[in-house]
Amino acid sequence: MTQFSDLGLAEPILRAISAQGYETPTPIQQQVIPAMMAGNDILGTAQTGTGKTAAFVLPLLNTLAKSNRRPDAKACRALVLAPTRELAAQIVESVRAYSAEMRTSVTMIIGGMKISKQVRAMQRGMDIVVATPGRLLDLQSQNAIRLDQVETVVIDEADHMMDMGFLPQIRKVLAQLPEKRQTVLLSATMPKDIRALADKFLDNPVNIAVAAESRPVERIDQSVRFLTPNQKRDALTEILSADNVDSAIVFTRTKRGADRVSRHLEDAGVASAAIHGNKSQSQRTRTLDAFKGRQLRVLVATDIAARGIDIDKVSHVVNFELPNVPESYVHRIGRTARAGESGTAITLCAPDERKLLRDIEKVIGNRLPGSDAAGPDESQGEKAGRSFRPEKDGQPRRRPRRRGPRGQGGAKGHRKGQGQSSQAS
Incomplete structure (x- = not known):
């Protein structure tokens, strides 16, 4: 050797x-x-x-x-x-x-x-x-x-x-x-x-x-769970509250989504902080130092952190939202199982993210355990009060509620406000 x-x-x-x-x-x-x-x-x-x-x-x-x-x-x-x-x-x-x-x-x-x-x-x-x-x-x-x-x-x-x-x-x-x-x-x-x-x-x-390009390391235990968007936050809290979670990184697609998830975890009693492109360098450095020092058990991040964080002993990675670029999945889960350690990667998949999941599986050359499960369909999502159209700021858009005839500040005004979106990092 x-x-x-x-x-x-x-x-x-x-x-x-x-x-x-x-x-x-x-x-x-x-x-x-x-x-x-x-x-x-x-x-x-x-x-x-x-x-x-x-x-x-x-x-x-x-x-x-x-x-x-x-x-x-x-x-x-x-x-x-x-x-x-x-x-x-x-x-x-x-x-x-x-x-x-x-x-x-x-x-x-x-x-x-x-x-x-x-x-x-x-x-x-x-x-x-x-x-x-x-x-x-x-x-x-x-x-x-x-x-x-x-x-x-x-x-x-x-x-x-x-x-x-x-x-x-x-x-x-x-x-x-x-x-x-x-x-x-x-x-x-x-x-x-x-x-x-x-x-x-x-x-x-x-x-x-x-090793093969874009293949996750073999020491990562990967799985996927199918949930409606309303179920994701409770599932995330349950996952991170388990005794075997030493430290974890949770990935979202957008900056606002990262902030929302971090606030939810803090409210649930899970010590966490968000890191993304809108944070100043001093804020990002303090957050990373706290995560390395185990003052924070959970780091919530956009893909800006998928390759920029090299911290040993991260036990879990959770994909709260699937990445739009399938190769990013590999870089996200690569934050665990470093330096010879093993790790766990859990993906939470909503019905409108199934195509993203299939793209990821093509890149890694494998079906993720659990991906054959039926999971919720779009009709179940509608019952939960959400539609599965393209997302805005990391959250599924609600159906617009018409408050008056067209042209009188009702549905037309709502659509105008939907034109604004936050740039993902």
Whole structure:
């Protein structure tokens, strides 16, 4: 069995890894670390929770350990691009943990924080910069950061970047980097646009694929329950009140939906908080710290958190609402069963979400246990006072009540108000 000590990493890094309690590299680490240390470009595909972060952070640190050269003012030697603030913070945390016995400078350049602080940090020059694309380009437009000394660039969660519309910004960043550099692109899936990006910017890359694309890890016990929308909240409270739920992440489709579910759980006596794009960075950081420290047992999140949270010992994931993009299901449930642990993923499916469920099952290549059950149909939903038309803000729309003849402030006025909706994150 391969050990980290077999990979040729510098002694200070091996001591830091050992202090973190790790001895055996994961399959993606066994393949990416030697290939990066050999100077190759990398095109890596691995499902979430397989250890991609350490796979690129450790060889980056090994390169820095071999050289005492300091970056010039405003410059950096390694650049890591991440799609979300949470993922960027997790990467910086890993860099600091694995470089505990080295003198490595690292900073985070993300939105939601004061840009002046980030400008001051870059004035000294940095070994490693971890950034979201938009804020990185903001700093570059102010001449606060230089990209001409980047030796290695890592694009993490590339398919999530694509989903969030970052590909034009990534192309703009890559086009400004030195022609002679190492490029590492890591992704959970490999859609055509990501493959095209790799073909343009990677030089004869080593292709590394670990496990089947979009397949959930085998250690997750998955199931689905069919419920009407009115039944979902009570079912969620029952699930989370069970003794075997150590900590859980509940996923909704929208920001407002996350807030509503969190308030319901708090009213039911379940300690929880919501995290989504409308929260400030300081709020999101405090909430994550409380969840990590077990002051909160439940985190309610939109898909912004599906890949940006790397927390061990999350026992349960509950899909309160199914994602519109079936691949997001894989990233959601990948928040459990990390670092060799097992986990449980429960999906609550309303009648109007059955097509989304079938799309998910096509992606993962399996029927979810319980998906053959009949469950409630639309007629039962109507009896519950709801119609199963497209949802607004994560909640099924009620049938409009006509309060007067058309044109006199009745049904027409109601439809006008329905035109507003909240942007999902």
